[in-house]
Amino acid sequence: MSNTDQFMQITGCMNRDLARRYIRKSGGFLDLAIDNYYNHENPAASSGTSMKQIPQRQAVEELNKVFDRYAEHxxxxxMDIDGTIAYFTDLGIDPEKDVEAIIAAYTLESxxxxxxxxxxxxxxWAKVNATNAEDMSxxxxxxxxxxxxxxxxxxFAFKYALEEGKRKLAVEDAVALWRVIYNDDFAKIQEPSTMSIFINDFVASGKSGKESISMDEWNMSRLFFSIPLPELEHLSEDAAWPVLMDDFVDFLYQRE
Incomplete structure (x- = not known):
């Protein structure tokens, strides 16, 4: 399958010329082309391009029927935990591994x-014109x-995972959540990355000395993970990174 065909299949874009243009502007890198597409196009509209448009009243009726299948008696x-597990199963989602489960929680205001x-x-779901398992998935x-x-x-995921009354995530919970959010990235890793070493070798191993992760550390981690490993050695000590990130750089280069 060509990059253009893969792009159109993943994004739902029906315009082949538009798909080719995004791929060309991204230097032929499919993942970058898809990312750029979603950053410039309306995600709800782009999803709708590959779905049959349904009148609002009909959509509401169909969605209520879907919800009825999983609702508490x-x-x-x-929908309680048992219904939610059954719902995710029908969508082909494993809530222990797939980030789609967290996206659903965010989208549906869980x-x-x-x-x-x-x-x-x-x-x-009516907003994005998804009225069945296939469209939702x-x-x-x-x-x-x-x-x-x-x-x-x-x-959203950080606050969603917090225990009531807590302001920080236990390290084991943070690691589990990171591994779900970055599951696809872990699957594609062919060599160590900032993300994989930070999560697995530094935090999960206990070498960070942390027992919990703060909201600031969590929120900054996403940007931090995007920094290529070779660039970390020259990370400015004056940058406003949480101490956890500075400690990781010291750990990485065995600084005193």
């Missing part, structure tokens, strides 16, 4: 882990290529 306006409400479910898969959206999902 005691509270038909809420109030707590494993819980969805009828109003938010119907309202938000496609939307979530496409959304993870939108870097601006993923910045928001990343910030």
């Amino acid at each position: 005691a509270n038909p306006n809420q 109030p707590s882990t494993g819980v969805f409400t009828r109003d938010a479910f119907v309202k938000n 496609r939307y979530l898969h496409q959304a993870k290529h939108n870097s601006k959206l993923m910045d928001l999902v990343n910030k």
